[in-house]
Amino acid sequence: MDLAYTPEEEEFRARLREWLAKVLPSLPPKPSPDDWPGRRTYDLGWQRMLYDAGYAGLHWPVDAGGRGATPTQHLIYLEETEKAGAPYVGANFVGLLHAGPTIASEGSAEQRARWLPPVLRGEEVWCQGFSEPDAGSDLAALRTRAWRDGDDYVVSGSKIWTSHAEVADWCELLVRTDATAPRHRGISWLAMPMDAPGITVRPLRTLAGSAEFAEVFLDEVRIPVAHRVGAENDGWRVTMVTLSYERGTAFVGEVVACRRVLGELAREARKNGRWDDPALRRRLGRLNAEFRALWRLTQWNVSESQRTGGVPGVGGSVFKLRYSHTRQELYDAAAEVLGPEALDLGREWTLDRLSSLSYTIAAGTSQIQQNIVAERILGLPKGR
Amino acid sequence: MDFQLTDDQRALKAGVRELLTARFGRERLRAGADDGPPGLDRSLWRELGEAGLFALRLPEADGGVGLGLPEAVLAFEEAGRVLLSGPLIATYLAAGTVDGAATGETVVAAVDGVLVEWLAEADVVRGDATGAEPLRSVDPLTPLHRVPAPGVSLGADPDAALLTSLLTAAEQLGGAARTCELAVQHARTREQFGQPIGAFQAIKHLCAQMLVRVEVARAAVYAAAVTADPTDVAAARLLADEAAVRGARDCLQVHGGMGFTWESDVHLYLKRAWVRTQRAGGVTQSEGMLADDLLAGAD
Numbered sequence: 255m256d257l258a259y260t261p262e263e264e265e266f267r268a269r270l271r272e273w274l275a276k277v278l279p280s281l282p283p284k285p286s287p288d289d290w291p292g293r294r295t296y297d298l299g300w301q302r303m304l305y306d307a308g309y310a311g312l313h314w315p316v317d318a319g320g321r322g323a324t325p326t327q328h329l330i331y332l333e334e335t336e337k338a339g340a341p342y343v344g345a346n347f348v349g350l351l352h353a354g355p356t357i358a359s360e361g362s363a364e365q366r367a368r369w370l371p372p373v374l375r376g377e378e379v380w381c382q383g384f385s386e387p388d389a390g391s392d393l394a395a396l397r398t399r400a401w402r403d404g405d406d407y408v409v410s411g412s413k414i415w416t417s418h419a420e421v422a423d424w425c426e427l428l429v430r431t432d433a434t435a436p437r438h439r440g441i442s443w444l445a446m447p448m449d450a451p452g453i454t455v456r457p458l459r460t461l462a463g464s465a466e467f468a469e470v471f472l473d474e475v476r477i478p479v480a481h482r483v484g485a486e487n488d489g490w491r492v493t494m495v496t497l498s499y500e501r502g503t504a505f506v507g508e509v510v511a512c513r514r515v516l517g518e519l520a521r522e523a524r525k526n527g528r529w530d531d532p533a534l535r536r537r538l539g540r541l542n543a544e545f546r547a548l549w550r551l552t553q554w555n556v557s558e559s560q561r562t563g564g565v566p567g568v569g570g571s572v573f574k575l576r577y578s579h580t581r582q583e584l585y586d587a588a589a590e591v592l593g594p595e596a597l598d599l600g601r602e603w604t605l606d607r608l609s610s611l612s613y614t615i616a617a618g619t620s621q622i623q624q625n626i627v628a629e630r631i632l633g634l635p636k637g638r
Numbered sequence: 639m640d641f642q643l644t645d646d647q648r649a650l651k652a653g654v655r656e657l658l659t660a661r662f663g664r665e666r667l668r669a670g671a672d673d674g675p676p677g678l679d680r681s682l683w684r685e686l687g688e689a690g691l692f693a694l695r696l697p698e699a700d701g702g703v704g705l706g707l708p709e710a711v712l713a714f715e716e717a718g719r720v721l722l723s724g725p726l727i728a729t730y731l732a733a734g735t736v737d738g739a740a741t742g743e744t745v746v747a748a749v750d751g752v753l754v755e756w757l758a759e760a761d762v763v764r765g766d767a768t769g770a771e772p773l774r775s776v777d778p779l780t781p782l783h784r785v786p787a788p789g790v791s792l793g794a795d796p797d798a799a800l801l802t803s804l805l806t807a808a809e810q811l812g813g814a815a816r817t818c819e820l821a822v823q824h825a826r827t828r829e830q831f832g833q834p835i836g837a838f839q840a841i842k843h844l845c846a847q848m849l850v851r852v853e854v855a856r857a858a859v860y861a862a863a864v865t866a867d868p869t870d871v872a873a874a875r876l877l878a879d880e881a882a883v884r885g886a887r888d889c890l891q892v893h894g895g896m897g898f899t900w901e902s903d904v905h906l907y908l909k910r911a912w913v914r915t916q917r918a919g920g921v922t923q924s925e926g927m928l929a930d931d932l933l934a935g936a937d
Contacts, residue, residue, distance in 0.1 A: 520932035539929030543873035547858035557641040628842035637837030
């Protein structure tokens with residue numbers, strides 16, 4: 255067991271730090287949260303800077319245009335960019351972390367050449383069209399239909415929880431191409447151009463008041479058959495290849511950020527006098543233990559995937575279960591520190607408290623994650 | 639960075655497990671519980687000494703094994719897993735300073751707050767145990783004495799409290815992992831309503847959370863073994879205590895009525911976990927240290 259970084263890893267960190275210190279002051283001002291076109295421009299601009307400096311697609315394989323970095327280098331990258339206050343992946347999320355890797359793994363040579371470079375260079379934005387109003391945790395129940403008509407699919411249905419839909423160029427879309435086959439075997443993966451006729455995007459206002467998501471309605475949208483990645487009706491497997499490719503790095507930046515927030519909470523509490531309450535101190539002390547452990551678990555999972563070369567694993571479920579819960583605890587503790595101020599939406603922690611509520615729901619609810627842990631790790635029988 | 643067990647560490651862990659399975663199986667555990675009061679098995683103690691358990695950190699030149707804290711933590715995790723009896727940590731800490739401790743010839747107990755574990759069986763006692771009175775220990779496998787004046791004298795080593803806390807965390811981790819296994823075994827075989835109870839989500843989710851607590855605690859305990867940093871140790875201890883106590887509680891719940899019986903092993907895990915939580919200042923001290931750490935460096 256070795257927590258020390260190798261000289262090569264330390265050199266990678268030092269070069270990255272140096273570069274961040276140089277470029278971050280030159281960034282344009284951050285756009286306001288509701289300025290979607292502004293956010294797109296800002297996020298793509300940051301991606302372009304990463305590309306020019308050789309950091310784009312750090313964790314992508316080299317033959318897909320990536321840097322082929324090790325999981326540990328990726329961990330260092332995420333840790334350092336968060337500590338330096340660099341922009342988040344933002345609008346590049348789906349392109350860099352899901353659609354891109356899916357195309358890299360399952361796409362044809364033409365598809366890779368068409369779609370991957372613009373993601374790396376910060377030229378195109380992807381969004382995700384997986385969930386539907388009646389297909390949430392039970393994703394395989396999706397009903398958006400696609401019919402063949404010549405060289406096109408004609409697609410009708412609706413998608414939900416789509417981030418960046420208003421400003422995306424492409425949507426990775428799961429559609430049902432065979433309604434008679436068993437549910438998991440009648441699904442295909444399509445790349446849908448977001449400017450195609452028949453697409454209506456309706457922003458979805460969350461309980462935090464902002465429109466972070468959208469509903470996407472599809473009315474006989476024509477998508478070329480050539481835009482299908484993988485075989486027809488093999489879309490479930492195509493999608494899961496990437497979803498299960500877990501390097502343990504999914505929440506690195508967030509854990510770093512939570513630890514910073516926790517320190518800020520303690521200082522705020524000392525300033526406003528609530529630190530004198532031993533119950534609050536104990537609560538914050540406990541959270542310190544939690545986030546320290548989550549950081550160690552991250553290092554553990556990353557080291558594991560470094561050894562195995564990135565395994566389809568369920569260890570990520572263990573991490574996500576604890577992290578999503580602890581993040582909510584953190585912002586509940588923030589409310590105790592703030593007292594009446596916790597009701598002021600002008601306080602950053604109040605908004606963060608609201609958005610933390612999605613963590614035990616998004617990307618697999620805690621209940622589904624517990625089923626996964628129980629069945630796939632502990633070997634308990636399937637059933638309800 | 640390679641935060642995974644090395645091949646040698648895996649082999650050591652497997653070796654300790656093999657030794658303990660052979661020499662401290664369930665029959666022995668139950669004999670202590672059912673035929674009490676438990677005495678210390680001197681021949682087992684010597685065998686543990688021969689195997690190097692108490693001498694793990696002594697240099698090879700002094701007859702030790704010359705290994706570090708991570709290895710000690712792995713060995714104590716295995717000890718915790720089988721509820722190995724005796725003042726293991728006090729004897730480990732005395733190796734090198736108390737004659738015969740390293741080889742298992744001498745059994746060493748230590749005053750920790752107002753409590754002393756295994757006082758009557760010890761050849762050497764660290765700290766002032768004058769006026770110690772036996773109490774009716776909640777754990778049938780850990781005899782306890784109470785001393786009139788609280789003191790902490792876990793050993794001559796300045797890091798004794800830190801190491802006691804870390805190795806206690808390791809034992810708690812082992813116990814927590816074992817109760818998770820016991821709960822899963824029971825859930826897979828016990829049938830009600832025509833199916834294994836483990837097919838019900840209510841049971842699945844209890845078991846899943848047990849595993850989550852074990853794995854989070856494992857990362858914290860192993861990291862603390864590598865860094866030996868007091869705040870890391872406090873975090874490890876807090877999470878391992880919780881994993882052990884709540885793990886045993888949930889294991890008991892999964893076992894239903896049988897879990898409430900004396901003949902089930904589950905209560906032995908819960909009671910030992912309770913005993914361990916009292917060591918080296920316990921949870922209050924850990925939480926306080928972790929809270930203070932948040933303001934470290936702040937003006």
